[in-house]
Amino acid sequence: MELIRRAYTTLEGGGDLEASVELLTENFIVNLPGLPEPVYGREVWKLGAQAMLDGFPDLQIDIEDMFAAGDKVAVRVGFRGTHRGQFQGVPATQRAVSFRSIELYRMEGDKIAEEWVSPDMFGLMQQISEPA
Numbered sequence: 001m002e003l004i005r006r007a008y009t010t011l012e013g014g015g016d017l018e019a020s021v022e023l024l025t026e027n028f029i030v031n032l033p034g035l036p037e038p039v040y041g042r043e044v045w046k047l048g049a050q051a052m053l054d055g056f057p058d059l060q061i062d063i064e065d066m067f068a069a070g071d072k073v074a075v076r077v078g079f080r081g082t083h084r085g086q087f088q089g090v091p092a093t094q095r096a097v098s099f100r101s102i103e104l105y106r107m108e109g110d111k112i113a114e115e116w117v118s119p120d121m122f123g124l125m126q127q128i129s130e131p132a
Contacts, residue, residue: 001066004073004105007112008061015053017046029106029114033121038114045115055087056097064100075103079119083128090128099124 003023010020021042030039030048053059058081065076080098083090101119105112 001068001073003107003110003112004066004075005063008063011049012059012061014057015049017049020049021046023112025108025111025113028112031116033118051087054085055083056081057084058082071107073105073107077101077103087128088125093128095128097124097127
């Protein structure tokens with residue numbers, strides 16, 4: 001579980017994507033809601049993380065719950081930040097946002113091999129898309 005904590009810590013407040021990528025296996029697998037098949041590779045993960053950090057450069061991450069069984073780690077996590085850059089086609093609004101995600105990770109040795117994430121993207125997009 002310490003590896004997962006370190007992974008989240010590397011992303012906060014602007015993030016160190018290179019340090020984050022080093023925590024992933026070479027053939028990292030990403031499972032995202034809405035995609036019929038998983039996508040593969042560290043670069044795919046890095047693109048998604050960079051998009052989040054571009055939109056919310058002051059991103060803060062709060063682990064609310066975490067437990068492990070076998071090679072899996074489950075996390076209930078809260079994200080907070082300010083919408084200071086374009087995100088999902090929405091220009092910066094300077095609004096404070098917060099949303100949660102339920103995430104599951106599969107470990108291989110001392111690396112993260114696979115993730116299943118279920119962020120509340122609907123709630124996040126509402127916060128940055130609705131008129132003030």
